[in-house]
Amino acid sequence: MVSIRDIAEYSGLSIGTISRYINKSGYVSDKSGKIIENAIRELDYVPNEHARAIFRNESKLIGVIVSSLSNPFFSELTMYFEKKAQEYGYGIILFTTDDNPVKERDAIISLKGYRVSGIITTRTQIADELESLKIPVISFEGGDNSNLISVSADNYTGGQMAFNHLYEIGCKNMLLIKGPNKFHATEMRAKGFLNSAIGKDVNVETFDFTSDFNLNYNFEKIIKNFEIKGYDGIFAFNDIAATILLSHLQGLGIRVPEDIKLIGFDNSFISELVTPKLTTINQSALEISNKCIELLMNIIKGKDVELCEHLLPVKLIKRKST
Ligand code: XLF
Numbered sequence: 284m285v286s287i288r289d290i291a292e293y294s295g296l297s298i299g300t301i302s303r304y305i306n307k308s309g310y311v312s313d314k315s316g317k318i319i320e321n322a323i324r325e326l327d328y329v330p331n332e333h334a335r336a337i338f339r340n341e342s343k344l345i346g347v348i349v350s351s352l353s354n355p356f357f358s359e360l361t362m363y364f365e366k367k368a369q370e371y372g373y374g375i376i377l378f379t380t381d382d383n384p385v386k387e388r389d390a391i392i393s394l395k396g397y398r399v400s401g402i403i404t405t406r407t408q409i410a411d412e413l414e415s416l417k418i419p420v421i422s423f424e425g426g427d428n429s430n431l432i433s434v435s436a437d438n439y440t441g442g443q444m445a446f447n448h449l450y451e452i453g454c455k456n457m458l459l460i461k462g463p464n465k466f467h468a469t470e471m472r473a474k475g476f477l478n479s480a481i482g483k484d485v486n487v488e489t490f491d492f493t494s495d496f497n498l499n500y501n502f503e504k505i506i507k508n509f510e511i512k513g514y515d516g517i518f519a520f521n522d523i524a525a526t527i528l529l530s531h532l533q534g535l536g537i538r539v540p541e542d543i544k545l546i547g548f549d550n551s552f553i554s555e556l557v558t559p560k561l562t563t564i565n566q567s568a569l570e571i572s573n574k575c576i577e578l579l580m581n582i583i584k585g586k587d588v589e590l591c592e593h594l595l596p597v598k599l600i601k602r603k604s605t
Contacts, residue, residue, distance in 0.1 A: 285328045294322040305330060345579065346394035346402040346418075347375045350382050354523050355551040356568060357405065360423070363572035364403060371580050373400065382465070384408035391416070401579040406466055407431070419582035421575045426467035427592040432582075434574050434593045436566030438468045441597040442475025444564055445518040445546050448599055450483060454516030454544055459489045460528070462520035469520045472548060476518055488512070492524060506535055514543055516605075522547040522554045522563055529557055529604070544605040559603030570595050 287305070291298045296315055303309040304319050311319070322328070347364050349357045365375050376397055378390035387409050394402055401419040410429035413420050425433030449457055459476050462469025473489065480487045519525035525547030532539055539545050539559060547554055550565035574593060581588045 284331075285326045286331075287328075289326055290319065290322045290328055293326055294318045342398045342400060343373050344397060344399045345373050345375050345576075346378070346390070346397070346399040348378045348380060348387060348390050348394075348402065348404045348407075350406050351379055354521070355553045356522065356549040356566075359551060359568040360405070360572055363569050364576060367573050367576040371576065380408075382406060382408060382463075388412070394418070400583050403575050403579060406468070408465065419579055421579045421582075423571060423575055424466065424468045425592070430590065432578060432588055432590055432593070434571055434578065434595065435468060435471075436571065436597050437594045438471035438566075438597070439475040441548060441564040441566065442472040442477075442518075443479045444475075444597065444599045445472070445548070446476045446479035448546060448562070448601070448605065449516035449518065449544060450479075450485065452516075452544060452605055455485050456512065456514050457485060457487045457516040457518065458514045459487060460492050460517060460519040460524060461489050462524070463493055464491070472518075472520055488514075492520065506531060506537075516544045517546070519545065519547050522549040522551045522561060525561055525563070525604075526553055526557050529561070539604050546605055550600050554600075554602070562602045562605040563600050565598040565600050567595065 287298055287301050290301050294301070296318060300311055300315055301319055304311040304316055345368050347361060349361055352358045352361065361377060368375050376394065376399060378386070378393070380386040380390060387404070387407065391402070391412070395418065399418065401421070402416070403421050403423065404413065404425070405423040407413055407422050407425055410422065410425055410431055413422065414430045420431055422429070422431040422433040424435050425431045457480070459473060461473040464470065477487060477489070517528070519528055525545055529539055529545060532543065537543060545561065547561050547563040548566070550563045551568070554561035554563045574595060578588055578593070
């Protein structure tokens, strides 16, 4: 392995000068810089990141903990986390948890071992433990009652938008497919939806969906209810739930939007791939990831960051399923 010592020998400059240049930790003249660049190229030198992390007690890495990559929203989010982190000269280390607190705890232990500079968590199940970490943490959908700095879409308004849209297009007998109780975001979407229905001439029923993405989910039970109760509009708590539902409805010969209107939440790429294209509430994975990384970088650089839930705007995207 080529080391700084080899670069020094090849270039005739001191190890101190080379180290200052590579670590950007002090003055090096332009002339020496060019000589060092040439030596690096010729010898194909790559800095030993492990050694640098140990020396600084910090790596140029950010730990990213996401629920699951099989949900397209989280894969988009992860892609943007990586892109934005790179703009600041950081890489990411990724862990997935399936929303399991034990896996999340294990991920944190590993990330501490890697000496990451900061951590971004999504839908954390261990907020109290994260609060006491000595590493900067930004929590996506961490909720408003933890002491973590969190970023979320404006889920409550999104729920209101979904209801208002179904109501305006004439739905009178609606079904809210609500996400798991443990997710703050889906609770807020459901609240916004249900509160908007108060005082209106509509029937709204709620179905508790216990997981995020599960192809083996018991749809039979829901579908039976459609036939009996004649729902005319459905709000599913995210796009992946909505699209799975769509395929089951179609399998049973129930037409969307003719028999039932369907709206999701996320505006992940899958919402445009299905037929009919899915009406949904946009929460921008790009804006969310940019905000998370910017806040994290500010904390890492010692700048003041407001300790609160940072809410990002949502938008109704009308497509063919309604
Ligand atoms: O936690 C919520 C539920 O699912 C998250 O924002 C998502 O919408 C992602 O699909």
